[in-house]
Amino acid sequence: MHQLTLAEIARGLADKKFSSEELTKVLLARIAQLDPQLNSFISITEDLALQQAKAADARRANGENGALLGAPIAHKDLFCTQGIRTSCGSKMLDNFKAPYDATVVAKLAAAGAVTLGKTNMDEFAMGSANESSYYGAVKNPWNLEHVPGGSSGGSAAAVAARLLPAATGTDTGGSIRQPAALTNLTGLKPTYGRVSRWGMIAYASSLDQGGPLARTAEDCAILLQGMAGFDPQDSTSIDEPVPDYSASLNGSLQGLRIGVPKEYFGAGLDPRIAELIHNSVKELEKLGAVVKEISLPNMQHAIPAYYVIAPAEASSNLSRFDGVRFGYRCEDPKNLIDLYKRSRGEGFGPEVQRRIMVGAYALSAGYYDAYYLKAQKIRRLIKNDFMAAFNEVDIILGPTTPNPAWKLGAKNSDPVAAYLEDVYTITANLAGLPGLSMPAGFVDGLPVGVQLLAPYFQEGRLLNVAHQYQLNTDWHTRTPTGF
Ligand code: GLN
Numbered sequence: 001m002h003q004l005t006l007a008e009i010a011r012g013l014a015d016k017k018f019s020s021e022e023l024t025k026v027l028l029a030r031i032a033q034l035d036p037q038l039n040s041f042i043s044i045t046e047d048l049a050l051q052q053a054k055a056a057d058a059r060r061a062n063g064e065n066g067a068l069l070g071a072p073i074a075h076k077d078l079f080c081t082q083g084i085r086t087s088c089g090s091k092m093l094d095n096f097k098a099p100y101d102a103t104v105v106a107k108l109a110a111a112g113a114v115t116l117g118k119t120n121m122d123e124f125a126m127g128s129a130n131e132s133s134y135y136g137a138v139k140n141p142w143n144l145e146h147v148p149g150g151s152s153g154g155s156a157a158a159v160a161a162r163l164l165p166a167a168t169g170t171d172t173g174g175s176i177r178q179p180a181a182l183t184n185l186t187g188l189k190p191t192y193g194r195v196s197r198w199g200m201i202a203y204a205s206s207l208d209q210g211g212p213l214a215r216t217a218e219d220c221a222i223l224l225q226g227m228a229g230f231d232p233q234d235s236t237s238i239d240e241p242v243p244d245y246s247a248s249l250n251g252s253l254q255g256l257r258i259g260v261p262k263e264y265f266g267a268g269l270d271p272r273i274a275e276l277i278h279n280s281v282k283e284l285e286k287l288g289a290v291v292k293e294i295s296l297p298n299m300q301h302a303i304p305a306y307y308v309i310a311p312a313e314a315s316s317n318l319s320r321f322d323g324v325r326f327g328y329r330c331e332d333p334k335n336l337i338d339l340y341k342r343s344r345g346e347g348f349g350p351e352v353q354r355r356i357m358v359g360a361y362a363l364s365a366g367y368y369d370a371y372y373l374k375a376q377k378i379r380r381l382i383k384n385d386f387m388a389a390f391n392e393v394d395i396i397l398g399p400t401t402p403n404p405a406w407k408l409g410a411k412n413s414d415p416v417a418a419y420l421e422d423v424y425t426i427t428a429n430l431a432g433l434p435g436l437s438m439p440a441g442f443v444d445g446l447p448v449g450v451q452l453l454a455p456y457f458q459e460g461r462l463l464n465v466a467h468q469y470q471l472n473t474d475w476h477t478r479t480p481t482g483f
Contacts, residue, residue, distance in 0.1 A: 001026045002162045003479075006219040009165060010067045013060060020060075020070030024053040024114055027072050031116065031163050034483065038139050040148075040158040042077045043085050044117040052114040059112060067222045067246070069112030074167040076155050077118040078125060079105050079210070080199040088201045089121040089133040089151075092327045092347035102199025103231045104168060104210050111226045116164055120154030123349045124318065125170060125203040127151050128178055128421050129411065132351040137408055140183060141480040142446055146405040149179030155213045156183040161483040166214035166223050170200060172207045173306055174400075174425025177437035180213055181400035181449025184439045184478060186466060187213045188220045191456050192432035193238035195224075196231035204313035205236075207306075207429040216476055217438065217466035221245035224459060240457055248460030249467040254288035256465065259393030261296045264424065269402045273448050276441035277399050280450045280469065284397075287468055294389045294396070298381040299427060305382070306426040307419055308362045308375035314352075315359030321347065354415065383431040390455045395465055399424055400437040400449035428453055436462040439475035447475075 001023055004012065012018055028046055035041050049072070056070035075081065078088045080098035087093045101109065109115070122132040130138040130153025140148040141161035148157040152169030156179035159167050169176040171189035180187025188211045195210040202208060212223035225246065230239040260281060265274055281291055323329040323343025330346055333339035348356070362371040389396060401421055411418040428435040433453055440450035454461045470476050 002030050004165060005216055006067065006071055006165045006214060006222045009071050010222070013070045014065060020053040020056045020114060021050065024049050024072055024116070027116060027164050034161060034163060035158070037144060038141060038157045038161055039136050040120055040138050040154040040161070040163065041074070041117045042087055042089070042120050042135050042154070045084060045115055048084070049114050049116050052109070056112045056114060066112055068108065068226045070114060071112070072114045072116050072164050073108065073223070074116045074119050074155060074158060074164055075105060076121050076152050076167070076169050078121060078170060078201040079168060080201070081105055081115070081118065084118065086118070086201065087134070088125070089123040089135065090348065090352070091134045092321050094134065094328065096327050098199070100199060103196035103233060104227050105199065107229070108226045113226065119158055119167055122151035122153065123352050124201070124314070125151040125172055125175055126314070126351050126355055128174065128418050129406070130154065131408065131412065132349055134349060139408070140405050141483050142183065142405070145407055146446065147182070147408055149182035149405060151175040152213060153179050156180060156185055159185055159213055159215065160480060162479065166212060166219050168210060168227065169213045170208055170210045171429065172203050173310060173429050174422045176211045176213055177400050177425050177435055177449065177451060178422070180437040182405040182447060184447035184476065185213055185215055186217050186220050186436065186438045186476060187211065188224060188436045188459065188462065189428060189434060190224065190228060190459055191434045193236050194434070194457065194459065195227045196229070196234045196237050198231055198233040202317040204310040205317060206313060207310060217463045217470055218246070218249060220436070221249060221463045243460050245460055245463055248464050251464045252288065253284060253465060253468050256289040256395065257393040258284060258289050258291045259294035259389055259396045260291060261294050261299070261396060261398060263296050263299045264398035268420070268423070269399060270404070270443065272443045273399050273402065273404070276443070276448050277450055280440045281397060283469060283473060284465070287472065292393055294393060296385045296389060296427070298378065298385050301378045302382055302427045302430060303419060303423055305375040305378040306422070306430060307358070308371050309379065311355040311359030312362045312372050313359070315356045315363065318352070318356055323347070351415070379430045382427050386431045386433060394454070394461065396453040398451055400451040404443045404446035404448055424451055432456065434459045434462055436466055438466045438469065441475055
């Protein structure tokens with residue numbers, strides 16, 4: 001039963017082959033048995049899950065239907081869940097029980113999804129390896145000595161190991177697409193403003209976006225359908241109608257114009273990954289797509305711009321954690337300054353402190369123009385590059401990551417080496433564009449992802465291309481040994 005996709009679960013529940021309660025019990029048992037190897041969950045919400053599963057079964061018995069009614073999922077532990085610990089992977093929020101549900105959590109619960117738990121993540125979503133979590137590193141089910149990617153590494157590892165069919169993630173600079181690539185999943189970062197950020201603990205507000213992680217594009221369509229939509233509680237949410245994503249999956253790719261940026265294939269890209277990406281292009285050509293080389297000339301500036309803007313926003317967002325209003329408070333503070341200093345010094349881990357320092361520096365009076373303002377100008381140039389490219393092509397295709405999953409600890413002493421792994425993903429966040437990563441093959445037994453980018457609000461096009469690709473390839477069906 002644990003091998004079923006969301007689409008198969010929906011059919012099985014509709015045909016009364018099994019109940020949501022039965023399925024939920026199977027998956028909870030599997031989590032209890034296998035998660036100790038992976039550490040992909042921070043909290044397992046067994047009571048809530050069983051209660052939601054029973055309620056979903058009752059709704060089905062009353063004639064209700066729906067792709068998510070009774071479907072087991074999990075939430076990255078930065079989506080606020082009422083009365084349930086919402087830690088954001090940090091000691092700072094280890095004792096924090098959110099007083100309300102995030103919009104995404106509420107919407108999925110209303111659609112009948114069953115929450116099995118809250119998944120492990122890099123502290124405050126800062127990282128690409130899931131090693132900065134206060135709750136310990138997550139292991140990659142494809143090789144337990146390797147990282148699963150981050151920051152949504154817990155969601156990715158859990159879905160890849162068939163502990164559950166799908167989970168939510170968030171993507172500020174790649175945190176859905178990169179772990180999807182490193183664990184053989186399909187992951188979608190929607191257009192900025194497509195999914196409400198209300199109740200999603202903020203890292204970098206102008207970049208953060210929630211989205212689905214699943215094994216197939218078909219399942220991403222189902223989960224995204226439950227997450228997307230205008231939310232008046234989020235001032236950057238966009239009031240655009242949500243299309244039927246599942247209905248868009250079967251469009252023909254005849255004549256689809258795919259742009260492959262020449263800058264993607266420079267030094268730094270593992271040549272074995274380059275070959276797999278070229279193979280995926282050939283596969284799409286067989287389906288009728290037309291391929292064209294394009295250029296994104298400002299891509300080289302993306303990492304420095306992102307690693308100024310994201311920490312700048314983080315330094316501001318994280319100022320609310322002061323030991324007074326939320327979360328961790330140090331023992332016996334001598335005075336107010338001591339309370340602030342020690343609560344933050346003890347509550348935040350080293351990567352978060354590093355980002356706060358970089359961000360506060362970049363925003364300081366003497367350096368604002370030199371760093372922050374300049375980074376914002378680069379951001380506009382990157383967006384302009386994409387706009388020019390999308391005048392010529394319908395989709396941009398390339399690798400999701402320059403390398404497969406690295407060994408646990410391999411980049412711990414060199415944060416910049418980890419930042420460089422984000423080279424292909426962060427441009428979509430800087431421009432606010434939707435992006436998807438899907439399985440494209442293996443290198444040394446480790447999964448490789450191909451990334452597709454589309455114009456604003458063209459999530460349906462990404463899912464369509466990925467679904468057609470998955471009907472003709474079987475990379476996404478491969479299962480890690482032992483799971
Ligand atoms: N690796 C990037 C960072 O550390 C992206 C993280 C994310 O998307 N949340 O900032």
